[in-house]
Amino acid sequence: MIIDDRQYRVTLAAFVSVGKLRLIFQDPMSSLNPRKKVRDLIGAGLDIHHKYGSKEERSSLIGEYLMKVGLSPEQGDRYPAQFSGGQRQRVGIARALIMQPKLIIADECIAALDASIQAQVVNLLKKLCKESGTSMLFISHDLSMVHYISDKIGVLHLGYLLETGSSDAVFSSPVHPYTRNLLASVPRPDPIMQSHVSEGYDPVSSGIIYENGSWHSCESDPTHKVWCTDEEWKKWGEEK
Numbered sequence: 001m002i003i004d005d006r007q008y009r010v011t012l013a014a015f016v017s018v019g020k021l022r023l024i025f026q027d028p029m030s031s032l033n034p035r036k037k038v039r040d041l042i043g044a045g046l047d048i049h050h051k052y053g054s055k056e057e058r059s060s061l062i063g064e065y066l067m068k069v070g071l072s073p074e075q076g077d078r079y080p081a082q083f084s085g086g087q088r089q090r091v092g093i094a095r096a097l098i099m100q101p102k103l104i105i106a107d108e109c110i111a112a113l114d115a116s117i118q119a120q121v122v123n124l125l126k127k128l129c130k131e132s133g134t135s136m137l138f139i140s141h142d143l144s145m146v147h148y149i150s151d152k153i154g155v156l157h158l159g160y161l162l163e164t165g166s167s168d169a170v171f172s173s174p175v176h177p178y179t180r181n182l183l184a185s186v187p188r189p190d191p192i193m194q195s196h197v198s199e200g201y202d203p204v205s206s207g208i209i210y211e212n213g214s215w216h217s218c219e220s221d222p223t224h225k226v227w228c229t230d231e232e233w234k235k236w237g238e239e240k
Contacts, residue, residue: 022096026108028088032080039076045099065094086117104136160210165224175226
């Protein structure tokens, strides 16, 4: 694993255990121990890694991160069940960021939230990661949110990374058929445009075998890469 140009030769579990990587889960309620106060849930990492010198410092840190995610220090004495779904996810964000990790993995962290709350949580994540200099791997099937929050995008299918590049490059000039199909599946308010949505993507019937692929870079943007064979690259380039 390479972060900040430094290679860490450890397993993912070991990277998490030293506090360099933190996770934000899809369902905030099931990821929080209902028997513990929010203050102790957020401070668990601090306790394990001895990140404070006194109880006062611990309490101050927890209060600081509660305020950063839009909650009050007094709310730290409540239990998860006393919060709304959006507030619980804010607790999860505070729990992740308080360890000042190098990388946060946000796995479908807005999928279980109401649409009105999703934008608030995404804006909060974007703001806090920028302020702290923390990188984030944002996993989601919500393409509009992915486009909004991401600098770089990777498109996955059946465990294979098929296309990667800047957010604007992938959305404006998709190359791989799966990426094109994915973007075409986004609902459109125009019934005429919606009628032209492709029926689906099947790599087998299309003769696409992921195991035979290799990386190919776009001429206009070398950072925009596609996983395919030489023949597929030539064909898709002509179609594009």
